[in-house]
Amino acid sequence: MNMMKSISRFRSFLTEVRAEFSKVTWPGRKEVYATTLVVLLTTFFFGFYLYGLDLALSYLAAELTNFLTGA
DSSP: OHHHHHHHHHHHHHHHHHHHHHHOOOOOHHHHHHHHHHHHHHHHHHHHHHHHHHHHHHHHHHHHHHHHHTO
8 A cells, every 4th residue: 555655646746747847948058058158257267266366375375484484
């Protein structure tokens, strides 16, 4: 009995999933291209920004360490 109930619930779930998918508005090719481009450019920008910030802070930390140790 429990197995039949599980199968029935699973079928109901799949029916609801299909109904929800029919409500989805899928983006067009141009929109996907544009948003992908924005994501890539933003990723590269912040990647280079954080890389530069890391270099600057590493340099400052090394200089501070040298200054404090008297090297």
